Amino acid sequence: MTSPLRILQIAHDHPEWTPGGTEIVARDLARALDATDGLSARLLVAATSLQRPDMAPGSLGAIGPDAVLRTGAYDRFQMARLDGLGWIESLGRVLRDTRPDVIHLHGLDRLGIEALPVIRRQAPRAQIVLTLHDYQLICANDGLLLTRPEATRCQGASPDACARCFPERTAAQHALRRATLLATLVHVDRFIAPSRFLRDRFVAWGLAAERIEVVPNAVALPAPVAERCPRARRNRFGFFGQIARHKGVLTLLDAARRLKDADLAVTLHGGLGYADAGFRAEFADRLAAADPVAQHLGGYGRGELPARLAAVDWVVVPSLWWENAPLVIEEARAAGRPVIVTGHGGLAEVVADGETGLHVPAGDAAALAETMRGATDPALWARLAAGRGPADFAAFVDAHRALYAALTRRMAA
Incomplete structure (x- = not known):
């Protein structure tokens, strides 16, 4: 043998x-x-x-x-x-x-x-x-x-x-x-x-x-949580991952602040880890300025991820640094959720703008806000959600x- x-x-x-x-x-x-x-x-x-x-x-x-x-x-x-x-x-x-x-x-x-x-x-x-x-x-x-x-x-x-x-x-x-x-x-x-x-x-x-x-x-994930009924508007946006400056979370909060006139919700899922006091204070200030549009729901265990993904319509990856191949893209695809990403580095490689997701310029809160405003269109959401599935x-x-x-x-x- x-x-x-x-x-x-x-x-x-x-x-x-x-x-x-x-x-x-x-x-x-x-x-x-x-x-x-x-x-x-x-x-x-x-x-x-x-x-x-x-x-x-x-x-x-x-x-x-x-x-x-x-x-x-x-x-x-x-x-x-x-x-x-x-x-x-x-x-x-x-x-x-x-x-x-x-x-x-x-x-x-x-x-x-x-x-x-x-x-x-x-x-x-x-x-x-x-x-x-x-x-x-x-x-x-x-x-x-x-x-x-x-x-x-x-x-x-x-x-x-x-x-x-x-x-x-x-x-x-x-x-x-x-x-x-x-x-x-x-x-x-x-x-x-x-x-x-x-x-x-x-x-x-x-x-x-x-x-x-x-x-x-x-990525190996539990089965996604099924959507009970189609939604008229796709206006729930979620960030998943480490709450850190280079991940672009401050840009997302600035975009959320610009969207107070719109019927949108932004949730941030993830812990602050070993973030320094300066960033923690800045994050708290930006989060308060984006209230009530934005909420920080804290960290999560892996078993919680399918349910949290099911509670949003879009996954936003607003990273400032050269992302390589973040697992959150595959996790979103496994849950049938289209993505909005900064269009550079490895993100541009795995997400085709207008085909499998949407691109925005890095660090541009105004552009991100406008993209999110337009992304509530259910026809756009349905077309992108039906795009490429997760890697095998x-x-x-x-x-x-x-x-x-x-x-x-x-x-x-």
Whole structure:
């Protein structure tokens, strides 16, 4: 009997703690792979003192069936671990227990760039895959590719441009950061990009295009909540995700304030997470100014999402940064809800203006308000809602399975 292909998925967080797209994709993919004949998959996640204060740095724990590696001090600029060497032995224990043929990392934040040579040394025959869910490797500004302090979208990282954003570090230090990261990434056998847009940003940064495979995101969701009866007007708009400045929520609230003369409702679904006091205060002020049109309904568990999506007509994604491939688009499509998005980056790639959604300029509250005013037309809503459905999650899993099989065949040869 042939042994199953063993896969270890590694993510920098768990969706039970942080329900972000990266965490959800890693957990759902691990579960689906483990349920597939001929495969065995396990998930390892990193945790800080915020998630697991009961664990010592470098130690191992668990959350349900998933393993947890407690991390400590971390240099966000260098993406380097500063918490000693105990984590190396803990990671080695996981590798010895799982004996993976493929180690698939979903980002390197918190885990540290040193994880790659450590994995290569401790599991020399395993194939290493890294999904580039964001721009953390390229951009020291939390991977947002937004300039500081203007918060305009960065057209391309360079040592001089990065030094203008971070003047406390020289251009030479930024160049060294890039060179160090690229040199360490040689340990990766294959990169995955969820969008062509993100792939192109990494090619411009220095990764070879032939090392990156584009696999668009898909999402596994409970069945959508059925609509009981058609509505005469499609005037309920919802935002779903992290309440953060770069997500464009302040633009949405400004648009809502402009729509007080219209019969519209705007609901924001999501938590403020680790937002600083300044943004929290600004968000509260804008929310109050948009009352009664706008309401913040707070965070939600994944099981609540279908019902919350059923309670809106449109999903609005007003992001200011270069979104890659946000899961909220697929979640909206699964619920039969058309989307209004800023027409740039990965959003423009997955949403065709006037065909599968509507585009608006980033940061333009007036344009967003006018688009929302016109979107109440039930005929427009029906046409866009009948557009492209969500990506096939089974095909998403199969694409990863095929990639793993090709890599392991190459290793065997």
